[in-house]
Amino acid sequence: MNIEKINEKYCLHDCVINKIGIKDSALxxxxxxxxxxxxVNIGTHKIRENCDxxxxxxxxxxxxxxEHISIYLFKKNVRKDISFKKxxxxxKKDNFKIYLDFYSSFAQGLLLKGYCNKYEIELLxxxxxxxxxxxxK
Known part of the structure; x- marks a missing residue:
């Protein structure tokens, strides 16, 4: 699916990511x-479980x-870069709870903002x- 069409069909707001990985050039x-x-039948979003x-x-x-993934951790208004591995x-310890999802067709990118444990995270x-x-399922 083209990045500019995502928010017409799907929304990650208030969703929880319980695992993340890289395989075959895909995050x-x-x-x-x-x-x-x-x-479209009811004109609103509904939750659809078990999504990769x-x-x-x-x-x-x-x-x-x-080169393609930047992860920022915020603690007491201090921003710190963290590795993908970290x-x-x-x-694994505490899921990534998304509260905002932004999409850019010009930059072909997305920004997910959320929390993991007590830290605010930006995943670009x-x-x-x-x-x-x-x-x-």
Whole structure:
């Protein structure tokens, strides 16, 4: 799905990411509790459970993920860059709870803002080629 069409059909606001990883040049966000999908029949969003979000980026690999993925942790108004590996460890301990999702068709990127434990997190992903939403149930 093209990045500019995402918010017409899906919304990650108030969704929980319980696992994250990189496989086959894709960043994968696992949302077992689901994401919001727009239902044209009722004209509103409804939760759809067990979603894997595949964010495809050319030549993405975990070792050089910093080229396309920036993660900022905020603690007492101080911003700190953290590694992808550290963010994965944080999510294993305490899920990433998203409260805002922004999409840029010009930059082909998305910004997810949320909380992991007591820390505010900004996850910025750039040079996105495609996004797929796979519902496993």
């Amino acid at each position: 994968i966000l696992y949302a077992d509790k689901g994401i919001y999908e727009f239902d 979000i595949l964010i495809k980026i050319d030549n993405l690999n975990e070792k050089e993920s910093y 963010f994965c460890e944080m999510i 992903i750039t040079e996105v080629n495609d996004i797929q939403f796979i519902f496993t």
